Amino acid sequence: MTMKLTIKRLIAFSCLLAAALHFSFAHAGEGVFGWIYTLDLQPKGKLEFEQRLQLNKAQAAGTYDAWTARTELEYGLTNDLQVAGYINSYYTHANQNYTNPEACGDSPSCTGGYGVPSTHDSSTAYSKSGIEGGSLEAIYRITNPVTSPVGVGLYLEPTWGRNKDELEARLLLQSNFIDDRLVLAGNVVVANERLKFIENGDVPESMLDFLVGASYRFAPKWSAGVEARFHNDYSELNLRNQVQRATFVGPNMHYAAKDWWVTGAWRYQLAGGTCMGGGEAECSNARVWDSHSVNEFIVKVGFPLN
């Protein structure tokens, strides 16, 4: 019941904002990928509203649904510098989703994963929702892929949250082909994190991701493509002591009209992920769990506000 209400609330909130904004506003800085950032930024003085809803679904067994909603305003300070602010909220429902004996002991399954506190009785289901916190973001475009063979940009995003604080940096790379209809993009993502929901509430972690993808505008307004994530997690700051390695791949679809746009994407975790360095409890069935799942879905909508 709680779950339905919460998801409904998240979706209703997104739809309400979307409907309210749609009447008055004309569009950009749009994301053709689900998770990869491109160098398509807001022009100077332009403001855009964006709403994202992500669902991480299914782990080793039982139920694992982790919803994340991010409500964003982004603004072009100059034609090459975009800033943004986010309010992040979440809903996590986990029940008997782990099977690794290191996590579950003698039980065939137990409740665990990202967001489940270490104090929670792992034989029972866990549900929690709320406002996670906020993020700030800045993207600086050094070269524009429309006029340069390779577009290059830098991205910085500090996050303050109930479950974790994080400082994420990205190197953004993009090349366009075929009248700029084919977009090849890559992000190198590094992040230092401080987890707050387990142990003493101050557990360091870091992450290194390589995101690559292609998107092709196959018809006016419509693009489709694929994107992949090569994920590495570390149990200390600054990429020391690797504990996870996982690969995700899936399709994306994007529709953009003058006044709004929407992107949907799905990432599937390939078998072959591994855990090591003391993080073995987070793996089973050749996949990595923790905050990850078999399937990740994302929907994003954007509306220019001026």
Add this chain to the structure above:
Amino acid sequence: MMSIPIIAQAKIYTSIEQAQKILFPNKQLSKTPIIITDDLQETMRRASSIRHPFQGDRIWKTADGSWLIVDEVVGKHEMITYAVGISPNGSVLGVEILEYVESYGYEVAEAQWRKQFIGKSATDPIKLNQDIQNIGGATLSCKHLSDGVKRVTVLFEAALKAK
């Protein structure tokens, strides 16, 4: 030569007839479609880098040997349709934006930006950030329209001049 594009619901629609009147006032134009061979298409592609095929059915000629060519290039979301007037010696007389349906970048329709093309011919680069200035926030439209005008001048040199 000033034009007044009709801006309604953030779309620019100038009809071909309006563009004819603006670019060639008081002149009679006769439709002169040409067949675009693969070789000609390739020549235009190499000169302009545009992959979207050129259609040869929207070409008009005046009695004094001037030309009106309507073409389209890829915009951010939809095609941008535009018209170019070419003098008998191959130089650009003017550029009109016929259809533009994007979120922003409408400055490409402003006379101030379009007048950069006047007098250019196939021997000029007609390249964004070289001899054509960019409009910040409308880079893709500026680039594709510049490349588009380039391919129209190349079309004149390769196929229209001799007619």
